[in-house]
Amino acid sequence: MNFSELFLQFQNYLKGIFDPSEDRESEVETIENICKGINFRGSNLWVLIFAIFIASLGLNVNSTAVIIGAMLISPLMGPIMGIGLGLGINDFELIKKAFRNLAIATVFGILTSTFYFLISPLNEARSELLARTTPTIYDVLIAFFGGMAGIVASSTRLKGNVIPGVAIATALMPPLCTAGFGIASGNFSYFFGAFYLYMINSVFIAFATTLGVKLMHFSKKTFVDKARGKRVQQLVYTILFLTIVPSVYITYNMIRKNIFQTSADRFIVNEINFPNTFVVNKYIDAEAPDRKISVSLVGKEVPEESIIMLRQKMEQYGLENVRLDISQGFGKKEEDAGREGLNNLVLQDFYRRNQEKMKQQVQEINYLKSRLEKYTVYDSVALSISPELKILFPYIRSIAVSRLVRTEVELQRSDTLTVAFLSYQKAPVALEEERFKSWLATRLKVPNVEIIRY
Numbered sequence: 001m002n003f004s005e006l007f008l009q010f011q012n013y014l015k016g017i018f019d020p021s022e023d024r025e026s027e028v029e030t031i032e033n034i035c036k037g038i039n040f041r042g043s044n045l046w047v048l049i050f051a052i053f054i055a056s057l058g059l060n061v062n063s064t065a066v067i068i069g070a071m072l073i074s075p076l077m078g079p080i081m082g083i084g085l086g087l088g089i090n091d092f093e094l095i096k097k098a099f100r101n102l103a104i105a106t107v108f109g110i111l112t113s114t115f116y117f118l119i120s121p122l123n124e125a126r127s128e129l130l131a132r133t134t135p136t137i138y139d140v141l142i143a144f145f146g147g148m149a150g151i152v153a154s155s156t157r158l159k160g161n162v163i164p165g166v167a168i169a170t171a172l173m174p175p176l177c178t179a180g181f182g183i184a185s186g187n188f189s190y191f192f193g194a195f196y197l198y199m200i201n202s203v204f205i206a207f208a209t210t211l212g213v214k215l216m217h218f219s220k221k222t223f224v225d226k227a228r229g230k231r232v233q234q235l236v237y238t239i240l241f242l243t244i245v246p247s248v249y250i251t252y253n254m255i256r257k258n259i260f261q262t263s264a265d266r267f268i269v270n271e272i273n274f275p276n277t278f279v280v281n282k283y284i285d286a287e288a289p290d291r292k293i294s295v296s297l298v299g300k301e302v303p304e305e306s307i308i309m310l311r312q313k314m315e316q317y318g319l320e321n322v323r324l325d326i327s328q329g330f331g332k333k334e335e336d337a338g339r340e341g342l343n344n345l346v347l348q349d350f351y352r353r354n355q356e357k358m359k360q361q362v363q364e365i366n367y368l369k370s371r372l373e374k375y376t377v378y379d380s381v382a383l384s385i386s387p388e389l390k391i392l393f394p395y396i397r398s399i400a401v402s403r404l405v406r407t408e409v410e411l412q413r414s415d416t417l418t419v420a421f422l423s424y425q426k427a428p429v430a431l432e433e434e435r436f437k438s439w440l441a442t443r444l445k446v447p448n449v450e451i452i453r454y
Contacts, residue, residue, distance in 0.1 A: 033154060034085050047073060048108060052116075052173065054073065055070035055074075056180065056181075059177055067174055076172045080206050083206040085209055087209075088220075089220050090221045113180025114184050116184075117181045125185075129178050134254075135197035136254055137247045139247065143200055143205050143208070144208045147206070155212075175195065175201070178197075179198065181194075204243070210236075261284055264319065268293070277299040280296050289321075291323070294326075378401045385399075395432075399420060402418075403416060405417070417450060418449050419450045420440060420452070421452050424453070
């Protein structure tokens with residue numbers, strides 16, 4: 001068997017693996033299934049409103065599980081995939097219908113989330129909410145591949161959990177709710193950032209659906225005006241371009257800041273490492289053109305010559321034209337401390353808080369020592385009183401003294417009990433045993449002693 005035959009077999013094998021035609025529904029069924037989820041009226045609209053409330057609550061209390069639940073409930077995927085389907089088969093009536101319903105869903109979603117955040121007593125922007133205010137190119141890729149998974153699943157009989165998974169991955173609900181938070185709080189940077197993320201998800205899910213429909217060779221409408229079709233295609237590509245460009249710019253800035261942050265951290269860890277000197281605080285400002293690194297030190301003061309050498313080494317870490325501010329010591333005058341870097345009051349506060357913490361730890365240690373002594377004192381008490389026992393109570397053969405906690409089950413009450421375990425050469429009379437108990441209680445400075453024979 002020659003190489004060409006092997007390659008042909010391998011090619012056929014791969015084609016058999018990746019060919020989805022065995023599981024595919026008919027084209028008519030796929031179109032019907034997508035069209036069913038387009039309309040936003042009646043129960044579908046109410047489900048959306050309730051899902052918006054749930055997602056807003058999740059963002060408000062910073063609960064990822066609640067947000068995921070809201071995304072599973074949300075019916076927003078329907079009109080978005082409807083737009084993509086209409087573009088793929090040149091059905092402009094379907095495009096208009098899907099776009100109209102998406103606009104209705106978007107407006108009601110923003111109004112509902114705005115209403116919730118206006119009446120909510122929690123006005124703090126939590127991490128789950130802030131994560132939806134700065135979209136990047138990665139959100140574009142997530143939306144695109146999510147849309148591709150969605151259209152492939154919609155065209156097969158084995159849909160499984162793909163559509164709900166796409167709804168979670170592409171996260172249509174949270175940015176819509178964050179946009180409402182931006183309006184309610186008067187922070188329009190949040191509104192525009194979140195709404196832009198919502199636009200990215202919607203546009204690229206629709207685009208992926210269009211691409212999937214074309215790759216699967218769905219039948220196109222033949223009665224569409226060609227000039228009109230060309231204008232729609234131009235509009236689609238314009239929207240795609242205008243949507244993707246800002247995300248590319250934001251991603252570039254994010255990566256640049258991340259590279260700067262990583263280089264600055266490496267520089268601080270590797271170079272600002274002097275004996276008996278510790279970095280207690282650092283601040284890295286990656287915003288051009290005034291990029292700077294501010295570091296606060298405690299301990300042995302670093303000489304000026306070493307600081308000059310540090311500034312020279314910054315070029316090795318790609319930190320050219322970056323200002324290095326170092327604040328150190330507690331004995332400088334106020335004007336020197338305020339000349340550059342962090343204010344000396346920060347270090348004083350750090351020192352004071354550590355002193356208070358050390359004082360509390362010393363108090364806790366002393367308390368635990370005193371508690372421990374009360375229990376360990378009995379380890380040696382028997383040995384210390386044995387000479388006296390030989391004289392006063394010669395009938396005692398051995399003794400063990402311990403401190404126990406006794407609990408009364410009925411009253412659910414506990415008290416401390418001192419117990420002496422005794423063995424005798426000969427059993428004493430009751431009067432002698434009472435005399436021994438009184439002597440031992442006095443000797444151990446406890447109110448009472450229980451005797452157990454063994």
